[in-house]
Amino acid sequence: MLATLTLFLGLPLALATEPQSCSPLIPVTFDSSTIPQLLGQWFYIAGASRYPPHLAELRAVTFEAFSFSPGSREDELNITEIIRTNETCVVRNSSKVQVFQQNSTLVHVDNNDVTSMARLIQSDKDLLILNHINIDFPSLSLSARTPNVSKEHMEEFRAHLQCLGFTEEEVFYTSREHACPLPRGEENADPQLG
Template structure:
């Protein structure tokens, strides 16, 4: 009896000294301001995935800038991507984002390949996407500028650790690998973006 009482009294102390539990990722419930808030340019910062096709792409992407513009109807966004895949700059402007307001998800359709994601609540200048692939956790962070605060970055990395990712499984992009924007003058050695 005394041992049980000691154990029960000591348990709250032991629990209090453990690291804080992982905060759940809370999806954005789409409203009339959600889609307009996504429009404009975003810079891809960091991502992690266990889904094999996404993992391969994360390893290849050295820098990416993408922008959303209104599509042909209110639940569609046009996407333009400028990215460095390994050593090659590529421009893609053929993909679309379908907005599903009823379940607050986004579907990216590119060359007949679709991937779905939930928009996670966060700062208005951050775009956190939880990619929905059965049994494969995937999370990415993009921002309006390449300079994400240390606090926001650490909070995002904490979410990744809660999903079981190690530092080695987190793939960062680098501003030094940015491709020139179309029409921008390039210095010697810069690769012109290729339309893809």
């Protein structure tokens, strides 16, 4: 009887702490019109992961901008990354993204090594919400066409994080004040960054 009473009294508290509504992370279905929409400049905004190597990288990166350009094949994108880790800005252009249309997966390859695998989650066309899937740990990142996102877009991302069990303390954000100079002519480039 006491166990039943404890169960009934504890149930409302357990239900109250559940996320209000968790919609599933629905991947974008890639087709010939989707991939060109990925081309151009993007700014990494925030990320959360429980995978130790990703977690170490999230802690170290204070700014990242990247751009996708067409690769040598239609299912491949070249990436140029500009990253500030600690106090140093580094430009890398040795990696590629392979697009697997059949399972809506993006595979980041750096020097012929797979560094991550993700699915692009359905959202606004100016956002890249990536659900990293080649690991047994939850991991989600947000990038956008501009270094700032709207309150609504940030709330959408935070809702996804909450549904994956992340707390605000587990989310790492980049900062515009740590921005690196972007190459001239890049879309959305701001010569004052740096």
